[in-house]
Amino acid sequence: MNLADGxxxxxxxxxxxxxxxxxxxxxxxxxxAIAADPHDHWSGEQWEFLYRRFASRLIDLVRARRVDPGLTLRPFGPSYANLANWPVQERATTENALGDTLVGALKHWPTHELVVLLGGLACAYDDLTPWLARLDTAPAAEGDIIRLTCYWTTSLLWGDDDWFTWWHTDDPVTPVREWTAAVRPRVERFARAHPECKTARDTLTAYDHLDRGGISPWWYPGHGWTQWERRGLPGQFGWLRPSAAN
Known part of the structure; x- marks a missing residue:
């Protein structure tokens, strides 16, 4: 493919x-650097050529956390390299590599970075649900699922749904709300099995307030800082902190 007109x-x-x-x-x-190129810097054929030949390299860079995962994965979407139209076996291989990256991130990445990754993955088919389904079958991931669920349920309480920088969708909330509702039995079982886990307890508290349409029992970070300082306490005193132990 001739790229001289790039x-x-x-x-x-x-x-x-x-x-x-x-x-x-x-x-x-x-x-x-390819991923940072504006949409119109390459034709559709050039985007597909570049992403098909460099897919494994780009995914390795994401896995190593050397690039912005949302920005790097965005061009797999229909307006760029259009993963959905790749040859079946090549598409399946790429999907599995992306899925393996997601499962590894669930275990090892901070939750906010995992959410950025999910937003990039959602760009591929303009759909978050297939990637959430992969989390559901991740091996030995109960504690990791709890952390993600805690992050999302507390965000829903705060009305803070600006999770995805590069996945532009009119409704980011519905797939997240449906997924958090579906994993609730897992959270409840985990909380019973591990009563010492604060993250699980906080997640159940968030579920309860969501059920009742209540407001968050936690101050939003930033607002709470000044409130605690006025009481003579460190600004981060009331921050919601997931447990690192579970």
Whole structure:
């Protein structure tokens, strides 16, 4: 594929030659920079060419947390490289690599970074639910599911639903609300089995307030800071902190 008409403001001639040449020879910085290109810097055919040849490299960069996961995964979507139209086996291989990255992130990434990753994955098919379904079958992930559920239920109480920077959807709340409702029995079982887990207890508290249409029992971070300082306490005194132990 000829990439010589690529934007020379964003890529040098040498970088364009790397992108068109043997994939293994392209530096990581050049590969990772593709995702930041505006939609109209490449044709649909060029986006697909670039993402098909560099998919495994880009996913490795995401897995290593060397790039913005939402920005890097966005071009798998229908307006860019359009993963849905790739050959069946190639698409399945890429989906599984993305799914494995998600499961690893569930276990090892901070929750807010996991949510950014989920937003990037949702771009692929303009749908969050297939990726949430992969979390449901993640092995030995109960405590990790609790942390994500706590994050989302407390955010729903605060009305803080601006989770996804690169997935542009009119309704980010419904898939999150439906998923948190579906995993509630898991949270309840975990809380009974681990009564010492504050994260599980806080999540049940959040469920209860959501059921009653109540307001959050926790001050929103930032607002609460000044409230606690006025009482002579550290600003972070009342912050909701998930337990690291479960």
């Amino acid at each position: 934007c020379h403001y964003c890529h040098s001639g040498e970088e364009l030659a790397f992108l068109a040449g043997p994939p293994a020879e392209a530096p990581d910085a050049v590969v990772g």
